[in-house]
Amino acid sequence: ENIFDRSRMAPKTPIKNEPVDLSKQKGCTPERNPVTPVKLIDRPQSDPWTPTANLKILVSAASPDMRDREKKKELFRPIENSEQSDTPDSLQYDIVDDSTVDEFEKQRPSRKQKSLGLLCQKFLARYPSYPLSTEKTTISLDEVASILGVERRRIYDIVNVLESLHLVSRVAKNQYCWHGRHNLSQTLKTLQEAGELQYGELMTFFQHKEQDLEYKFGERKKETVPDTQDRPLPDFSEPDCTSASANSRKDKSLRIMSQKFVMLFLVSKTKIVTLDIAAKILIEETQDTVDHSKFKTKVRRLYDIANVLTSLGLIKKVHVTEERGRKPAFKWIGPVEFPGKTDEPRGHSPMSDPLPQAQRGACAPYHTCATGNQRFTRHASFNGAQPCEGTRRKVSSEPNSPRQERQDKYCSKMINLAAVCRQKIEEDTRYVVRNPSVTSPLSLLPVPGDSDFCVNPLPQAVFPVLQADVPSLSLLNGVSSQALHPSAPAASKTANGKPALLPNQPFLCFPSSSLFMLCGSLQENNLREPLSTTGEVGNRNAEIQAAVPPAACQKRSSHKCTSPSAPVDDEEPAAKKQTMEQRDVPLSLVVPKKPFESPKAEFTPGSGCTSAVHLEAFHLDLASPAAPEGADKESTKPSDSQEQEKWSQNKDPDEPSPGKEHISTENANQPFLPQYLYVQPTAGLSSFNFLFSANQAPGAISLAASQLPSLSVPCVVVPSAALASFPVVCSPAVTSPLSPVPDGSFSAAASMNFSMSSLASTTPVFIGTTAVVTPKVSPTPSVDPQQPAHPTLHLSPVLARSCGAVKLDSPMCMGQPVTLLKLQQPSSTPLTPKSIRPARHEAFFKTPGSLGDPVAWKKNEGNQTRNASSVQRRLEISSTSPD
DNA sequence: CGATCCCGCCACATT
DNA sequence: AATGTGGCGGGATCG
16 A cells, blocks of 8 residues: 555655665665666656755765665665674565575665664764763754664654753754753753652652551552652743644653653662553553553553663663563663752753753753753744744634643643553552562552542743652651541541542642642532732743542532532633743643542532532641742741641631631641642652642531541642742632532631641642532633633632732732633633543632632533543733743 | 564644 | 654564
C-alpha cells in the first residue's frame, strides 16, 4: 500500500523514493523493487530539492538527497558498515536477486545498528559535551539527519529528549542550539525538585513505607499513598507561549515524558524505575483502565527516551525481579547529587547571561528557582510571547482554545493518574509491598472513590525549591496514617465505623505557585471559581477543576447525594498573563474514584454528604526558615507542628469569621471530619500545602472535633512555596445536592478552618466549604464566554480580608477579590473526563464568593467522552499585560 | 514468545 | 499549500 500511495502522493514520497534510486545507483543493485525506474525519473524532477537539500549536500558531500532515507541508508551504511565492519550480513538476500552483489548494500545493518541509541551516540559525538560558552553551536536537523543517514524523524526523537534536558534548545525551524551538558546538573536538579513535588512524596512514602511508616502508623499503607499528580514540569516548558502556541501538539509528550521519566529516577530512592511503572504513571488515559494499547504505546515511547538517556550515560538497562517476575527497568547512573547551585554559582558557565531571548528556552532551566519560574518558550524565535500570545489570544477566547485543551489535558492526566494510582494501588495491595526497593517506587496514588478531581492550575509554575523530605514525609505519613487508619474514626461518622473513605484518598498536588481552583463536581456541585490574581504573580489563571467525588457518597447510594451532578467546569482565570504565563503546568490532580468499599455509610446519600462540611485547615510548618517571606503572619505560624485553624464561616460571606486560628497542633487526634485540610508545609518541605478534603461529612459538622482521621478524603497537596504569593482558595463544596441548605445557608453549615501559614506561603488559602451548592447551573455549554459564568466572583470579603489578614503578599488576594476574573465559559462541549464517573461526592474548593452564588456554578455536562475537552472554563483576567 | 523498537504514516502546527 | 513536527502503532527483530 505504501508504495502505492507513494506513487500517488507524490511530493513527499517521491523524495524518498529517489533516494532509493540513488542508492541503487550507487552501486548496489537495487534492493528490491522494481520501483526504481520511476523513481529515477522522479529524481530529476525533484531536483530542486529543498533548499535544505543543498545545504545538506554541501554538508555531506555525499548525497544530494538528504532526507531520503534510503539513499542515506545506502550511503551511510556503507560507512557504518565499514566502520563496524561487520555485518555479515548477508542475510537479506532476499531480494537481491540477482546479483551478487552485494550484500553489502543490502545487508541490513541489522536493527541494532540502526538503533536510536546508537544514532544518538553518533549524534552526541558530533558535539562537545561542554562547549565553550561563547560559541553556540547550531544544529540543523536536516543536516544532521543526512549526515547520520537517517530520517529526520529519528532526529526529532533524539532532539526532543535532549531538549527536555536542555542539552539543546530549539531556536528556529529546523534549528537547534547545542548547549551541551553544562547545565545538565542544574536541569536535573530542577527536575528533581519538581519530581519531588510531584512524585517525591509518594516515592518516599513508598519507599519508606515499610520502614518508617509502619512503625509510625501501623502497617499497611499501601494504599494510602498519596499521589501526586503530575504536574507539569515546571521548568522548562514554557508556559507562556504555551498557552498559546506552545502547547502545541499534545504537549510534546515526548519532551514531557522524558522529563517525567527522569524525575522518577531522581526521586526514586533506588534509582531504578521499571518501565511498566513509569508507563503507568505517564499514561494519560483518562479512564481508569489504562488500556493496554495505550500502555503499550507509552512503553514504546519510553524505550525511545531510554535509548537516548542511555546514550547520554544517564541510565542503563537493568532488570528487576519482583515477585511477579522479571521486569525491564532502568537504573539511573547519572549524577545524583547536584550542587546546590542555584544558579549562578557554580560553575559552569552558565549559559551566561542571558540568553538571548531566543535561546531562552534553552537556558531556561537554569534560571530557575531564583527567578521563579520562567517559562521559556520554545519558539524563541518569536521573541517573546507576543507572537504567541497574540495569536493565542484570540484563540483563547474561543472555547476551544488551546488553552482549554491544555486544561483538558491536564484534567485528563490527572484523571489518568488517579486511575493509575488506583490501579496501582490495587495491585500493590495485592502484591504487597514487598519489594520495596524495586518496585514500587512510584506507585502512587490511591484513588479515591469515585470522585474525580480536577484541578486546573493556574499557570505558573514555579518550583519550589527546597525539598525537605523529611518533614514532608512525615507529613504524609501522618496524614496518611490517619487517613488510613482512622484510628479514631469515631470522629465522625463513620457509620460503619469505618471510615470508609479513608482508604483511598486522593491527594492532589498543586504546584505551588499557581492558584488553583478545585471544584468538585461530581454530583452536582461544582464549584468553580475563578480566581484571579492580579498580582503579578499570578497572573494567569489557572484553572483547575477538581471534582471530587465525595468519597463518601458512593456512587450508588448516593444517588441522592448528588444530584447528578454534572461535572464541573472549571474555569480558568486567566489572569493576565503577563510575562509569565506559563504555566503550563497543569496540574494534575488526582481523581479519586471510589474506594473500594466504600462505606457509604457516611454519607449517606442525601444529605449526608453534604451539607455539612467542615474544613479544617491544617497547617504544618516546618519551620523552615526558608519560608519566604513570610514573615509570619500573624498568628499562625506553625511551629513545626501542625496547626489547624478553623474557620468557620457563617453565612455571610461577608463577614466571615475571621477567625483563623485555631490551632491545634496535632490534629491528628481530633476527630472531626474535615472537609479539607490545608496543610502548610514548611518551607523545608517541599513546600507543599496540603489540603485534604474530606468531604463527606455528612452531616456532621462538627468542626472542631474532627480529627484527621477522618480525612479520608482526598487530599490536595499544594506546594506552597513557590507560590507563596498565590492565594489558594478552595471552596469545597460539598455539595450535596440535597443539601438542605441553600446557598446562603451553606455557610452555616460549613465551617472552615483556615489556616494560613505564615510561611512562605503567604498565600492565603481559603477554604470554603460549602455545604451545598447548587449544582446545577445551567449546564449549557454554550454560555457566552462573555458572560461570566459567575458573574461575580468576588471573593467574599471575608476572604479578602482574611487574606489581608494573613498576609497579603499575594497581590491577588489583595484587593481584588472581586472579580478579577472573568470566566469564560467555554463552550460547549467540552467534555470532561471527570464526569466520567460521577461521583457522588463532591468536594470542591470554591471561592467564597462563589459560594454565594450557586448559580454560578456550572456543571459540566458530562461528557464523558473524553477528557479532551475539559469543561473547564477559563477565567480571564481582565488585563493582560502582554508580557 | 515476550521484549525491543524501527519505520514511517499521517495529523497537526507552522510557514 | 507546503513543510515542519512529532504522535502513534504495526510489525519486524532481538534475545
